[in-house]
Amino acid sequence: MRVLVLGGTKFLSKAVATELVRRGHDVLCAARGASGDVPAGARLIRVDRNDPEGFAPLAGERFDSVIDVATMSLTWVNEALQALAANAGHWTFVSSISVYADHGPVGQDTSSPTVEPLVEATEARTPADDPAAYGRIKVASENRVREELGDRAFIPRPGLITGHEDWSDRFGYWPARFYQGGRAVVPDVPDQPAQYVDVLDLATWLVDAAEQRLGGTFDAIGPITPFPELIAEVAQVAGQDIELVGVAEDKLLAAEVKPWAGPRSLPMWVPGFHGMLSHDPKPAADAGLRHRSLGDATRAALENELRLGLERERRAGLTHEEEADLLRLT
Ligand SMILES: NC(=O)c1ccc[n+]([C@@H]2O[C@H](COP(=O)([O-])OP(=O)(O)OC[C@H]3O[C@@H](n4cnc5c(N)ncnc54)[C@H](OP(=O)(O)O)[C@@H]3O)[C@@H](O)[C@H]2O)c1
Structure with a gap:
């Protein structure tokens, strides 16, 4: 596969890029390179998502799979979709368990209510690090990815990695x-x-999902x-x-x-x-996440x-x- 990782220089996205390379895929990582290096065997394309023209070096490129870890910016997500979704076979957006509205009840799953999406965040390219906005921006981002990609969208919601x-x-x-x-x-x-969830177990599953073109939304978490x-x-x-x-x-x-x-x-x-x-780990396990x-x-x-x-x-x-x-x- 030809895969684009939006990130690839740090923690989860670097682990994903490493696993993709290990399996012999052609891996491009789009990042600034400020957080570190991409893994050996992957190529870094310098992209600054705070620059409105940031995705210009990738214009017209086709990818079998795109994996986005945009933490907290609907603008970043929208611009990535605009630049790349039409030519992408499969799209992973890494969300978070922080999307849920009530962190009291145990045993919740993806049918549990989520917080209201924060769409006004389109005005701010990278909003201040605000824990209250984090889940709401993730919900807005998830919605845009689903609208654009339909059943080609894979949305894991990790808990603590x-x-x-x-x-x-x-x-x-x-x-x-x-x-x-x-x-x-x-x-x-x-x-x-x-x-x-261990980062390497999660990365392995994200790569499996890209290879298998798995769609859907999952709480990505262990027992x-x-x-x-x-x-x-x-x-x-x-x-x-x-x-x-x-x-x-x-x-x-x-x-x-x-x-x-x-x-x-x-x-x-x-x-x-x-x-x-205490989210239900079974749907992700049934879809292949191993711990x-x-x-x-x-x-x-x-x-x-x-x-x-x-x-x-x-x-x-x-x-x-x-x-x-x-x-x-x-
Ligand atoms: N950690 C957890 O326990 C946890 C739990 C649930 C969900 N998550 C989600 O997991 C995902 C990954 O988190 P993470 O901690 O591995 O990494 P992260 O801090 O979200 O960073 C990921 C990548 O973003 C790139 N990046 C940052 N600013 C950029 C910019 N202006 N332009 C282009 N690229 C930029 C970084 O590369 P450069 O700096 O080199 O540009 C890096 O490779 C996130 O979506 C997070 O919300 C994490």
């Missing part, structure tokens, strides 16, 4: 923390579910595991002389520990939002953490000092 070259510091916080040993604060949440079970296994695989110290949610909230992500947070802790980490074991996903995340450096300033998690303060309170 982890593993090789993950830059978000979320899942990786846990193996990194446990690897460092000692007494580790974990949220005491016996009823919370947990769910993630649901109780959070305490997930944490125990990650600790067992990555930990060294580790003691898990469960801290009640009310104590964490009183101490201004943030859920989910960001500074002073406990990643993947989602009080009141259990639906975020490595939690042990292997943990080892991949730990390897990435060690490569990035455990003492770096993190985007998510507690610092040693913040954790020590919390332990003194318990």
Whole structure:
């Protein structure tokens, strides 16, 4: 196949480009090259999607498949469709589980209600990084891709992605923390579910889907595991002389520990939002998404953490000092 990856220099889209090359496809990556290199064997076409003429170098080109990871810009999506959809055999738009309207109920699937599309975003080329707008721009983007491509549109909605070259510091916080040993604060949440997808498993499925011209919309996510079970296994695989110290949610909230992500947070802790980490994994599994074991996903995340450096300033998690303060309170 001749495939165009809109991206290819970072995390998911780079993993997709790598897998496409490995399978012998002809791979072009359209990006600025600011985030890194494209994988060996793929070609970089320099495109800046903030430039209204950005797609000019690709005018008239035909592709068996186009894979777009536009994070948060309906303008980017519209311009890509305008430039390339007429000559594309299949189109993947990577959306997100953030499209859902209510992150409370567990076990949701693609029939669950989504947020209102934010079409006014066409005015802004790359809107400010606004978590409230993220899901709404994804919904608007999905709708445009479906309108344009019909049953040639494949729309995976990943949940939390982890593993090789993950830059978000979320899942990786846990193996990194446990690897460092000692007494580790974990949220005491016996009823919370947990769910993630390894980036290489997701990339493999995206390439399968392009090869098979799979259409449709899927929650692209792995099995649901109780959070305490997930944490125990990650600790067992990555930990060294580790003691898990469960801290009640009310104590964490009183101490201004943030859920989910960001500074002073406990990643993947989602009080009141259990639906975020409990989507039905079966439709994607039935359509071919396969998952490595939690042990292997943990080892991949730990390897990435060690490569990035455990003492770096993190985007998510507690610092040693913040954790020590919390332990003194318990
Ligand atoms: N991480 C998660 O857990 C998660 C969960 C759900 C959904 N998602 C979705 O997964 C997708 C991939 O996310 P990611 O973290 O792998 O990558 P990303 O940060 O979305 O970046 C992907 C690509 O966009 C390119 N890019 C950025 N600015 C550009 C510009 N002005 N012009 C052209 N290309 C540009 C980058 O290349 P250059 O910088 O080299 O130009 C890079 O290759 C996104 O759609 C995200 O919303 C992620």
